[in-house]
Amino acid sequence: MAKTGERKAQILQTLAAMLEDPKGERITTALLAARLEVSEAALYRHFSSKAQMFEGLIEFIEQTVFTLVNKIQSEETDAMKQIEATVATLLGFAQKNPGMTRVLIGDALVNEDERLQTRMNQLIDKLEAALRQSLRIAQAANAWHGDANADAAVLIAYTVGRWQLYAKSGFKRGPQEGWDLQRKFLFG
Numbered sequence: 001m002a003k004t005g006e007r008k009a010q011i012l013q014t015l016a017a018m019l020e021d022p023k024g025e026r027i028t029t030a031l032l033a034a035r036l037e038v039s040e041a042a043l044y045r046h047f048s049s050k051a052q053m054f055e056g057l058i059e060f061i062e063q064t065v066f067t068l069v070n071k072i073q074s075e076e077t078d079a080m081k082q083i084e085a086t087v088a089t090l091l092g093f094a095q096k097n098p099g100m101t102r103v104l105i106g107d108a109l110v111n112e113d114e115r116l117q118t119r120m121n122q123l124i125d126k127l128e129a130a131l132r133q134s135l136r137i138a139q140a141a142n143a144w145h146g147d148a149n150a151d152a153a154v155l156i157a158y159t160v161g162r163w164q165l166y167a168k169s170g171f172k173r174g175p176q177e178g179w180d181l182q183r184k185f186l187f188g
Helices: 006-018 029-036 040-046 050-075 079-096 097-104 116-138 148-168 179-187
Strands: none
Touching: 006 029, 006 040, 006 097, 040 079, 040 097, 040 148, 050 079, 050 097, 050 116, 079 097, 079 148, 079 179, 097 116, 097 148, 116 179, 148 179
């Protein structure tokens, strides 16, 4: 019998795997329980609600993405390389985690508790703030001559747009597809 922490992780991994279905059908606790071959009551022993399960996925996204972004910002001294690496990392995270991409764009959160979408919006805002900070550092080094607020908004819109294309294409149009040419357009 799996320990509580292991079972929780198994539930979240299964939920994420189910979100990789290109049809994007709504996932019910009954479907999730059937996939895990447990009762719905067994799910609720580990999570008080489906919203709490999605919160677990969001926590994974936040921890993973911000660990990567913070590492880039602390290790890369060239602000322009920081910005490029941050965007590339966000695209790469989506590529490696298609189910999580549906959470990132809010697709999987439709008809769920609205606080989940609010939390994803906050995550996007924090990512935009990180890009803005790097752009300001680049401006101070005279490496970037645009507007940090406007340009960070464009970069986050580009990133979210690539995530959207990936999910809406049934995970066929990878978010990193064409990155080498697109980054030249974005960064000169």
